[in-house]
Structures are given as structure tokens and as C-alpha cells.
Amino acid sequence: MAHTTEPADTTDTADTADATETAETAARGGTVSLADLEARAAARGAASGYGHDALIVCDRLVRVYSTDGIEVQALQGLDLLVERGELMALVGASGSGKSTLLNILTGLDVPTAGSASVAGCDLLNMDAATRLRYRREIVGFVWQQTARNLLPFLTAHQNVMLPMQLRGGGPGGRRARKSRADELLDILDLAHCRDLRPAQLSGGEQQRTAIAVALANGPDVVFADEPTGELDSSTAEQVFAAFRRVNDELGTTVVIVTHDATVAEEVRRTVAIRDGRTASEVLRRTEVDEHGRESVVAQEYATIDRAGRLQLPRDFTEPLGIKERVLLELEEDHIQIHPDRA
Ligand SMILES: Nc1ncnc2c1ncn2[C@@H]1O[C@H](COP(=O)(O)OP(=O)(O)OP(=O)(O)O)[C@@H](O)[C@H]1O
Ligand SMILES: [Mg+2]
Numbered sequence: 001m002a003h004t005t006e007p008a009d010t011t012d013t014a015d016t017a018d019a020t021e022t023a024e025t026a027a028r029g030g031t032v033s034l035a036d037l038e039a040r041a042a043a044r045g046a047a048s049g050y051g052h053d054a055l056i057v058c059d060r061l062v063r064v065y066s067t068d069g070i071e072v073q074a075l076q077g078l079d080l081l082v083e084r085g086e087l088m089a090l091v092g093a094s095g096s097g098k099s100t101l102l103n104i105l106t107g108l109d110v111p112t113a114g115s116a117s118v119a120g121c122d123l124l125n126m127d128a129a130t131r132l133r134y135r136r137e138i139v140g141f142v143w144q145q146t147a148r149n150l151l152p153f154l155t156a157h158q159n160v161m162l163p164m165q166l167r168g169g170g171p172g173g174r175r176a177r178k179s180r181a182d183e184l185l186d187i188l189d190l191a192h193c194r195d196l197r198p199a200q201l202s203g204g205e206q207q208r209t210a211i212a213v214a215l216a217n218g219p220d221v222v223f224a225d226e227p228t229g230e231l232d233s234s235t236a237e238q239v240f241a242a243f244r245r246v247n248d249e250l251g252t253t254v255v256i257v258t259h260d261a262t263v264a265e266e267v268r269r270t271v272a273i274r275d276g277r278t279a280s281e282v283l284r285r286t287e288v289d290e291h292g293r294e295s296v297v298a299q300e301y302a303t304i305d306r307a308g309r310l311q312l313p314r315d316f317t318e319p320l321g322i323k324e325r326v327l328l329e330l331e332e333d334h335i336q337i338h339p340d341r342a
Contacts, residue, residue, distance in 0.1 A: 055220060058080040058101070062077055075111065076275060076276035077114065079278060096273045110124060121134050140219040150198040153197065156212075184215055190205060202235070207227055221254070226259070228240070228258070271303070279302070
């Protein structure tokens with residue numbers, strides 16, 4: 001009933017073909033019949049397309065940079081799904097590909113291979129006019145460098161007005177735009193900063209103004225690349241609180257990219273990127289016990305890519321001496337992974 005795989009990488013296990021074969025092997029000799037497994041897969045809606053109802057879909061995304069004949073594979077077949085209304089973070093070491101991914105999702109860069117779509121827009125096939133509209137209306141972004149987010153000679157209110165003016169048209173004209181800018185400044189606790197220029201604002205106020213600017217045209221999703229990288233921890237906490245409020249009150253999907261793993265405490269889902277691929281994720285949920293006390297439970301999951309590959313954490317493989325291959329055993333409701341003792 002056991003089945004041995006020989007992965008290309010040291011700790012990657014099982015591709016789809018192997019997994020199917022394992023299931024069949026188990027079905028022949030074990031307690032689970034193939035018909036059972038097929039029925040379960042059908043019940044789970046296996047026929048529907050990958051990420052058909054997700055807001056952001058990255059499918060085997062590849063980005064290769066070539067400079068002076070040297071190739072850098074910044075993204076190596078990255079899969080990611082983000083549902084509408086999520087507040088999530090992408091974390092990873094320096095150089096893992098976070099900014100590369102964000103540049104693609106904000107329409108600044110085009111992937112080498114794979115596919116990516118946001119709110120139904122195919123990011124590989126957009127002409128220049130569609131790309132401009134996408135960047136103005138579908139997505140908003142907040143960068144780490146405050147200077148990149150705001151124009152220094154405009155007040156906070158004028159900065160928030162600017163994307164709406166660039167877009168032009170829109171319902172209600174100038175008065176509606178003005179009151180929307182005030183509304184956004186209010187939501188972000190910035191009413192007192194309305195007529196101040198960026199240089200007169202604190203770092204946290206500047207970043208919160210940047211969030212208001214990103215929201216000006218009511219985007220489906222706001223992306224932020226290290227938005228708290230230049231802030232101390234208590235100011236950073238205020239900026240995270242601002243993202244949470246925007247997510248709660250406006251329902252805007254928020255994706256925050258950072259190398260700071262403590263961000264996991266600020267969001268509901270954290271996806272870790274390693275070597276240009278998603279490797280694991282942490283989900284946080286609030287549980288209420290029988291006495292009505294609330295506690296936050298965080299659970300870490302390994303992610304399985306589209307080809308069925310799974311990366312085993314080194315903390316698990318090293319103590320067991322797992323190196324090139326493992327034995328897999330399919331049980332009724334789980335899979336066992338054993339070190340190869342042969
Ligand atoms: N324009 C470019 N030309 C060549 N290589 C690049 C370019 N941009 C990024 N890279 C390389 O791609 C890889 C991923 O870079 P990326 O900037 O996406 O990492 P990151 O996860 O954002 O890191 P950090 O946390 O330091 O911001 C790195 O090896 C980087 O050197
Ligand atoms: Mg980066």
C-alpha cells in the first residue's frame with residue numbers, strides 16, 4: 001500500500017501522477033475504494049476551474065529577468081488565490097520575489113509565463129489603454145517610500161482628489177469628488193490633516209494619506225509593498241489598523257507585502273513565498289469558548305501547488321533524516337509520510 005516518490009528537489013514530494021497512482025494502489029489493497037475517492041472528488045466540485053470565483057488568480061506564474069546574459073528566476077511557477085474581501089499578507093525573505101509579484105499584479109510588469117488575473121482582467125493581455133484604466137480604477141497601491149505615494153506640493157485633500165481628477169468623468173462631478181476625499185480622510189482618522197502638505201505630516205499620517213489616495217477611485221484591491229518599512233512599531237500598528245478599517249468598512253480587498261513575519265498577527269491570512277513560490281500559509285481565526293471568552297487561533301498550513309507538489313518544512317524533515325524520498329500511505333482521512341529506511 002506504500003508508494004515511493006523520487007522528487008527532483010530534496011524535500012518536494014509527489015506530483016499528480018504519483019498521487020493518483022498512490023490512490024489507486026491504496027484503493028486496490030486498502031479500505032478506500034477508488035469509486036469512493038472519485039465520488040468525494042466530484043462532491044468537492046473538482047470539475048470547476050482553478051480559482052474561478054477568486055478575485056486574484058496566479059497560475060504557475062514565472063518571471064525571469066535577463067541582464068547581461070545572466071538569468072534570475074524571480075518567480076518560479078507561483079500559484080496564489082485571493083478571495084474578494086480578504087485582508088491578507090505575503091511574507092518572504094529578501095529576494096524571494098514579493099515585489100516582482102506585486103509589480104505584475106499592479107500592472108507595472110508582465111510575467112514571462114503562466115497566467116495572472118485580477119477582478120477578471122487578464123494581466124498578460126492588456127493593451128496600453130486598458131492597462132492605464134486597470135491601474136487607475138481596479139487597483140490601488142501604497143509603496144514603502146512615502147515620497148513615492150504623495151505629491152509634496154499638494155495638501156492631503158488635494159492628493160486624494162488627484163486620482164479622481166485624472167480618471168475624469170465619474171458621477172457627481174467636482175463636488176462629489178471633494179466629499180469623497182473628505183469621507184476617505186475621515187475613515188482614516190485624518191480630518192485634522194486635510195489642508196496640510198506631506199512634509200507637515202508624521203510618517204504614519206503620510207502612509208494613511210497614501211491609503212486614502214489608493215482608495216480614491218474605489219478600487220477592487222489595494223496592494224501595499226512594505227508600507228510600514230520606514231515606521232517604528234507603534235506607528236506601524238496604526239497603519240495596519242487603518243488597513244483593517246478599510247477592509248471592514250469599505251470591503252476593499254487588501255494585500256500587504258512584507259518581510260516582517262510579525263505581520264501575521266495583523267491579518268487573517270499570511271502566505272509565505274520562498275524562492276519565487278508560495279510555500280506555506282498561516283490562517284488566524286477567533287474562537288469563542290463556552291464561557292464566551294475570545295481567543296485567536298493561528299494554524300500554519302503547507303500549500304500544495306497545481307502539480308500536487310508540497311514542500312515539507314526543514315524543521316520536520318531534518319529530525320527524521322528525510323532526504324531524497326519518502327514513503328506515502330493513504331489512509332481513510334489523511335496521508336502518512338514516512339522516512340525511507342531502505
Ligand atoms: N529588474 C530586475 N532585474 C534583474 N533582477 C531582478 C530585478 N528585479 C528583481 N530582480 C531579482 O529577482 C529576485 C526577486 O526580487 P524581488 O525584488 O521581487 O524580491 P523581494 O522579495 O521583493 O525582496 P525584498 O524583501 O528585498 O524587497 C531577486 O533575486 C532580485 O535580485
Ligand atoms: Mg521588495
